[in-house]
Amino acid sequence: MVRPNEEVEALLREYADLVLITGGDAFKARAYEKAARAIGGHHADVSKLDAAGLREIPNVGRSIADKVIQYLQTGRMPAVEDVRSKVPAGVRQLMAIPTLGPRKAMALYEDLHISSVPELLDALHEERLRDLKGFGPKTEENILHGIGLMQAAGDRVPVNVAMDVAEEIVAELSVLSGCESCTYAGSLRRMRETxxxxxxxxxxxRSAPFMDAFTRLPGTAEVIAHGMKKTSIRTTKGLQIDLRVVPPDSWGAGLQYFTGSKAHNIxxxxxxxxxxLKLSEYGLFHAESGKKIVSQSEEEIxxxxGLPWIPPTLREDRGEIAAGLRGELPALVTEADIRGDLHTHTDLTDGLAPLDEMVEAAARRGLRYYAITDHAPNLSMQRMTDEKVLAQRERVRELDGRHRKMRLLHGTELNIDPDGNVDWPQxxxxxxxxxxxxxxxxFHQGRDALTRRLVTACENPEVNIIGHPTTRLLGKRPGLDMDLDVVFAACARTGTALEINAHPDRLDLSDELILRAKRYGVKFAVNTDAHAPLHLAYLRYGVGTAQRGWLTAGDVINTWPLARLRRFLDKKGSAGAPSSS
DNA sequence: GCCGTTTTCGGCCCGACTGTTTTCAGTCG
Structure with missing residues (x-):
């Protein structure tokens, strides 16, 4: 069910973590992490590569290539199994708690025999961490806070993980005979972030053939329920999937009902x-006679x-019904509207692929323009220099001449320092x-300082877009605590666009904040922040989030023709004129 | 474990912050 590259990536990451937990060589662990990342972002299917092909992937050498080959041939990686047998799985799970790394996880296991999050919670409540060296009151507080963040995310998975599984199942079921329609519904169709x-x-x-095929899918770990109308399974990754089979005549009613949200359905x-009338998953009926009126399509229902068809991404009871009744539903931005990507990386900094490959991949996706925005020097771990970025610019200009249909822009991702200043002189x-x-x-400067910091960055005439504005990481890190209304107003005033970072772990801005920012007249840029060619496909999640924020193509600067985009980018530099669209 | 080489070892992203410590270990980006 999962791309082999991702399976291998997950295994190598697990090995890296276990090396750290067991006190192994930190450089070895990093080597495995780097190889994991490179394989995850590699364009070719690793299961189709031989040892030589594998070793062409950066950071994959003889040892890792051998382990991968072994895994692909036998389904097992003994090195990982060895070290697994030494550390209970729950200990690694502890590392998922923010601020809790391998050393602390190890200490908890060795000294207190804690090997799961619930056990850790018990120990915290019984104040058993107090006696542990290196664990003070603040550490306790941080761990509790971290667990809270994780539990708030619950068992939910990032939207891309669910999407990959769903699309594979839909593909499998669609080819069975008797299948008239098949799709995913629910929060996934509404493009929720998790x-x-x-x-x-x-x-x-007939439902039986589908229910049977469903329970026999590879990757099914457990059949939770197996009926004629509904069957539920749990995948090996712990994700629950419900299959419902409806008569062809009820397709529209079923789709509407199972897409939700609950609030929208109410x-x-x-x-x-x-x-x-009465609306159910079987159709729209006369209340008294029970006679069916319509059920075949959502549009009819x-x-x-008295409503136009409402796009699933709006079905959250956030005013879409009223807007529909008034005939004022927005013409939502679509993936096809996006002409360019304005935030991407190459292996000059922390990307995985060289400039040429990123550009080729972007051109294949049919983009009309594409910006390369590698990190600037102040993020010192990326080792950017003036010389390197100028050499890159020359190369970008050369490549630009080669692509008839896609223009290249040379940009950079600056680092906003604690005072709101950025790399390089104006x-x-x-x-x-x-x-x-x-x-x-x-991240923890305090609300006033953070607000000032972002406003200062907006006021910089050279800053066009604020990247991943809140810096949140889903399930891991909350967004910056700042006065967003002040920041949004500053963006509108200065002609600075806010990014909708399409990476499924970020989706930053979120749908709700987009709605808020839009009221200030802010413009947005839906960017992938791609670090590998594959990441360019994350665009759909950024667009889904933009739709959930009720955005039209007019709100999104990278749907605009290049000439209009350039005017927007230039306008700011010339005397700080306000934005226009 | 990978990589590059001035090729077979030595460096590997580097700095800052936090909390605990009393000079530093762990975590993060």
């Missing part, structure tokens, strides 16, 4: 009741309720086509 369980819907006359059912920045600026450290 997914609790996946709903798959099939329209067919509103639509209320509307039905007011019209002396919404129409009979005159150096002026020669970039665009500058993204982002916060990468000093």
């Amino acid at each position: 997914i609790g369980d996946v709903d798959v819907l099939v329209a067919a006359g 509103r639509t059912r209320e509307m039905a009741v007011h019209r002396k 919404y129409a009979r309720l 005159e150096f920045l002026r020669d970039f086509d665009l500058c993204v600026a982002s916060v990468h450290s000093h």
Whole structure:
């Protein structure tokens, strides 16, 4: 069910963690991490590579290539199994708690025999961590806070993980005979940022063949329920998937019902009741006679309720019903509207692929323009220099001449320092086509300082886009504590766009913050922040999030033709004129 | 364990912050 590259990546990451937990060589662990990342981001399917092919992947040498080959041939990696047998799985799980790394996880296991999050919680409540060397009251507080963050995420998975599984299942079921329609519904269809369980819907006359095939899918770990209308499984990764088979005639009603959200469905059912109708997953009926009115398509059902078809990404009871009744639903931005990507990396800094490969991949996706924005020197771990970035610019200009259909922009991702200043003097920045600026450290300055910091960055005439504006990481790190209304107002005033970072671990800004920012007249840029060609495909999640924020193509600067985009980028540099669109 | 070489070892991203410590270990980006 999972791409072999990702399986291998996960195994190598696990090995790296276990090396650290067992006190092994930190450089060895890093070597495995780097190889894991490179394989995860590698364009070719590793299961189709031989040892020589594997070793062409950066950071994969003889030892790791051999282990990967062994795994691909036998399904096992003995080195990982060895070290697994020494450390209970729960100890590694402890490392998922922010601020709890391998050393502390190890200490908890060795000294207190703690090997799971619940055990750790018990120990915390019984104050058993107090006697442990290196664990003070603040550490306790941080661990509790970290566990809270993780539990808030619950068992939900990032949207891309659910999407990959769902699309594979839909593909498998769609080819069975008797399948008239098949798709995923639920929060995944609404493109929520995390997914609790996946709903798959099939329209067919007979349900049994689909239910049976479903329970036999590779990657099924457990069949939770097996019926004629609904079957639920749990995958080996712990994700629950529900399959529902409806008669072809009920397709629209089923899709509407199982797409949700619950709040949206309550509103639509209320509307039905007011019209002396009844709406269920089987159709829209006369309340009294029970006679079916419509059920075949969502459009028919919404129409009979006096509504236009409502895009799934809006179905959250956030005013979409009222807007629909007024005929004022927004024409949401779509993936096809996106003409360019304005935030991407290469292996000149922390990307995985060289410039040429990133550009080729972008061109294959049909983009009309593409910005390369590697990290600037102040993020010192990336080792950027003036010479390197200028050499890159020359190379970008050369490549630009080669692509007829796609123009290349040379930009950079600046680091917003604690005072709101960025890398390089103004005159150096002026020669970039665009500058993204982002916060990468000093997250806990306090609300006032953080607000000032972001406003200062917006006021910099060379800064065009604020990258991943809150710096949140889903399930790991909350967003910066700042006065967003002040920041949004500053963006609107200075013609600085806010990024909607499409990476599934970020989706930053979030849908709700997009809605808030839009009221200030802010413009947005949906960017992938790609570090490998594969990441360019994350665009769909950024677009989904933009849709959930009710954005139209007009709100998103990278849907604009290049000439208009350039005017937006230039306008800021010339005398700080306000943004226009 | 990988990489590069001035090729077979020595360096590996580096700095800052936090909390605990009393000079530093662990974690993070």
